[in-house]
Amino acid sequence: xxxxxxxxxxxxGVRSVNKCTFKVEPNTISSLIGPNGAGxxxxxxxxxxxxxxxxxxIRLLDKDITHLPVYKIAQAGISRTFQLTxxxxxxxxxxxxxxxxxxxxxxxxxxxxxxYLHKPLDTIASELxxxxxxxxxIARALLMPHSLLMLDEPTAxxxxxxxxxxxxxxxKLKKEGKTVLLIEHDxxxxxxxxxxxxxxxxxxxxxxxxxxxxxxxxxxLEAYLGK
Amino acid sequence: xxxxxxxxxxxxISIYIIAVISLNLAIxxxxxxxxxxxVFFGIGAYTSAILTLHGMPWYIAIFIAGxxxxxxxxxxxxxxxxxxGDYLAMVTLGLVFIAIAVSRNWSSLTRGALGLxxxxxxxxxxxxxxxxxxxxxxxxxxxxxxxxxxxTGKIFxxxxxxxxxxxxxxxxxxxxxxxxxxxxTFFAGIAGSLxxxxxxxxxxxxxxxxxxxMILAMLIAGGLGSIKGSIAGVFVLxxxxxxxxxxxxxxxxxxxxxxxxxxxxxxxxxxFKPRGVFGKVDV
Numbered sequence: 132x133x134x135x136x137x138x139x140x141x142x143x144g145v146r147s148v149n150k151c152t153f154k155v156e157p158n159t160i161s162s163l164i165g166p167n168g169a170g171x172x173x174x175x176x177x178x179x180x181x182x183x184x185x186x187x188x189i190r191l192l193d194k195d196i197t198h199l200p201v202y203k204i205a206q207a208g209i210s211r212t213f214q215l216t217x218x219x220x221x222x223x224x225x226x227x228x229x230x231x232x233x234x235x236x237x238x239x240x241x242x243x244x245x246x247y248l249h250k251p252l253d254t255i256a257s258e259l260x261x262x263x264x265x266x267x268x269i270a271r272a273l274l275m276p277h278s279l280l281m282l283d284e285p286t287a288x289x290x291x292x293x294x295x296x297x298x299x300x301x302x303k304l305k306k307e308g309k310t311v312l313l314i315e316h317d318x319x320x321x322x323x324x325x326x327x328x329x330x331x332x333x334x335x336x337x338x339x340x341x342x343x344x345x346x347x348x349x350x351x352l353e354a355y356l357g358k
Numbered sequence: 359x360x361x362x363x364x365x366x367x368x369x370x371i372s373i374y375i376i377a378v379i380s381l382n383l384a385i386x387x388x389x390x391x392x393x394x395x396x397v398f399f400g401i402g403a404y405t406s407a408i409l410t411l412h413g414m415p416w417y418i419a420i421f422i423a424g425x426x427x428x429x430x431x432x433x434x435x436x437x438x439x440x441x442x443g444d445y446l447a448m449v450t451l452g453l454v455f456i457a458i459a460v461s462r463n464w465s466s467l468t469r470g471a472l473g474l475x476x477x478x479x480x481x482x483x484x485x486x487x488x489x490x491x492x493x494x495x496x497x498x499x500x501x502x503x504x505x506x507x508x509x510t511g512k513i514f515x516x517x518x519x520x521x522x523x524x525x526x527x528x529x530x531x532x533x534x535x536x537x538x539x540x541x542x543t544f545f546a547g548i549a550g551s552l553x554x555x556x557x558x559x560x561x562x563x564x565x566x567x568x569x570x571x572m573i574l575a576m577l578i579a580g581g582l583g584s585i586k587g588s589i590a591g592v593f594v595l596x597x598x599x600x601x602x603x604x605x606x607x608x609x610x611x612x613x614x615x616x617x618x619x620x621x622x623x624x625x626x627x628x629x630f631k632p633r634g635v636f637g638k639v640d641v
Contacts (some may be wrong), residue, residue, distance in 0.1 A: 200530075
């Protein structure tokens, strides 16, 4: 589905991503984990075109998307959310969803139902709580036609109720066979939903494997907890 | 017969409505802080004046005035496409001073500070011209109303709220920003053209900031992101500032007092309605 080959990116003298290589298999949920500053969000930004890599190549469904502009990468099939939500604050829920897809009323209501956002379509996004805005952003990303969904820390800064609902959403996506790449710090959450875990440390891929193998790996524990 | 003063007043209001709505498209609906909007109004005025003084029919001149302003708008938007917020504001503000310098110094075309007098009327009768501008103004308001509620208009608003998010959803934000500027400056040019055929004269003062500040104040008073707000803003501030004429003031103080009333009215509106009368986004 998605493959990154030797992706590197430096900001000034800091090498944020260093020859990063991994694949995301279709119909799987893969989680990108690592300590703060490991380069997870930079990898997300590179894949979605917001940051251009210094070197390396990215392919989506065998198409080279490395140098495409952001909107063309989105059109190629990558949909994503952000660590800090990016909803259209002055627009209604309906208009937020319509920007993603020219969906009809029924499809939009079903989507809101599926992501546990029980609000009328005419509600202005800025009137929603932070957690609800996050749900709206996920609804928008899900509604946009895509082959890969990338979620950047979906449970960050939300209350326990919405956190539980997000877990349910991920489980539903897994059942539906969606391809998801996820950044998350909640290890219990990751272990519960992921098929594969990619561990980043200092911009490099430290380990790729199944959750049960990752959690026992010495290098991973050292990266997270120190020696 | 309607009083001559009222005819002049309604004609100007109609023209201001086009100028304010077109500015609203750029600032209120697309989030592009274009402080050089009245440059395009002035270019429309000069284009129409020069063409009609050379014998071109007014209906072609008005269209070319809009087109000239729009083409220049597209060029400026292309050059400044990576600028946002304050940076875009500073660059577009710079356009004002460039326009003033060019119009003052390109004497062979503009007659410099002397300006271009004798710009022909579109219709001889002032009442008919008021009806004509009112109809054009209503037509523009309708076009803009339909535009901002269309899919394209929603994309403009998405770019205003978060350009990155709009791009992530597959929208070519570069194209849509240029489209917004192209439409906005086209109608600014049309408004400028109608203005010059109303006062029959144009000189470099048309580009000066006082005029823009008045149009911007009308936009802010009515509210960003609302077509009816733009119309209301023009009416409220125009009526308030014109009402000063009927107070027996020394002519020397009248201008300053009008500006003061204008400013106080704007502050009062924003105190009670921080988003303007019908505003949908923060000022």
